[in-house]
Amino acid sequence: MPPHPRVGTLFGEWRIEECLGDGVVWSTYRARRFGERSVLRILSHDAAKNAGARDRFLEVRGVVERVGHAGPVQVRETGESKDGEPFVHFEFVPGHTLASALREASVQLPAGVRSIERRPPTPPKMDAERALTVIDEVLDCLAAAHERGVLHRDVRLETIFLASEGGVKIGNLGMVRILDAAKVFVRGAPAFLAPEQAMGLVDQLDARADLFGVGAVLHTLVTGQPLHPGETEIEALVAAATKPANPVSRLGYGVPGAVSDIIERSLEWDRRNRYEDAREMQSAIRNALVAVSGERATDV
Structure with a gap:
């Protein structure tokens, strides 16, 4: 496949090194300026014609700053190029997404990660204690966002980063609002969607849809299986x-009871039966972490 036409070119002072994704609404690149690295996102020409999408794109920095938490991938700069292209520079996070961490058997894990099991043909999964620790950090970030009226709406393995320096970062915060303004209906990754989101009921979405996504991520981490398996994206979307x-406690994956209880509650079909907010779910995660750590100590 030939390289993307922007690769190797300059965007202002930044040299574009790699195309990370080329979508209808924006394209994403890895860029470098002298020794500094950045993730550069450029709004498409067509989307930039939409004043609402353009404004929301350039407002992403304000959304992230309003959250006031270190967890979101931070925005370093926003603006327009000399050619009128709206852009956002995000911090570059050395490390791996949860998706790549599970894919790569030889991944160099951040400090504190005990193990990612690979037992072919069983899909790789993460140690339950480490998975709970990751989810605790995710929920801390989402709680701060929700308390300031910001929904994520795109919680999945690919938007959660295990930073090489330690800690967890969450990408794409505030980006789904741009798709709304651009009239591009994107439901997200089917395996992590709450039913109301999969049905396209945008007006009914609240923090509990994000918590469903967190539960689906935790399910995938500790079982190695997607929540809505299907041969095609459409099949998975219909299932969502x-x-x-299915209750994870009945699937035979050996997930600790304290963890399966959290997964099952967060994945309730009726959102009224899910955790009310991220702080409540985080409290349950921390209690489960104590229980799982105690079981590990007993087994040693």
């Missing part, structure tokens, strides 16, 4: 919109 999640 029509089929309640």
Whole structure:
């Protein structure tokens, strides 16, 4: 495949090194300026014609700053190029997404990660204690966002980063608002969607949809299996919109009871039965972490 036409070119003072994604609304690149690295996102020409999408794109920095938490991937700069292209520079996070951490058997894990098991043909999964620690950090970030009226709406393995220096970062905060303004209906990754989101009921979404996504991420980490398996994205999307999640405690994955209880509650079909907010779910995660750590100590 030939390289993307922007690769190797300059965007202002930044040299574009790699195309990370080329979408309808924006394209994402890895860029470098002298010794500094950045993730550069450029709004498409067509999307930039939409004043609402353009404004929201350039407002992303304000959304992230309003959250006031170190967890979101930070915005370093926003603006327009001399050619009128709106852009956002995000901090570059050395490390791996949860998706790549599970894919790569030889991944160099950040400090504190005990193990990612690989037992072919069983898909890789993460140690339950480490998974709970990651989710605790995710929820801390989401709680800060929700308390300031910001929903994520795109919680999945690919938007959660294990930083090489330690800690967890969350990408794409505030980006789904741009798709709304651009009239681009993107539901997200089917395996992590709450049923109301999979059905396209945007007006009904609240913090509990994000918590469903967190539960689906935790499910995938500790079982190695997606919540809505399907051969195609459409099959998985239909399942997300029509089929309640199977209780993980009945699937035979050996997930500790304290963890399966959290997964099952966060994945309730009726959102009224899910955790009310991220702080409540985080409290349950921390209690489960104590229980799982105690079980590990007993087994030693």
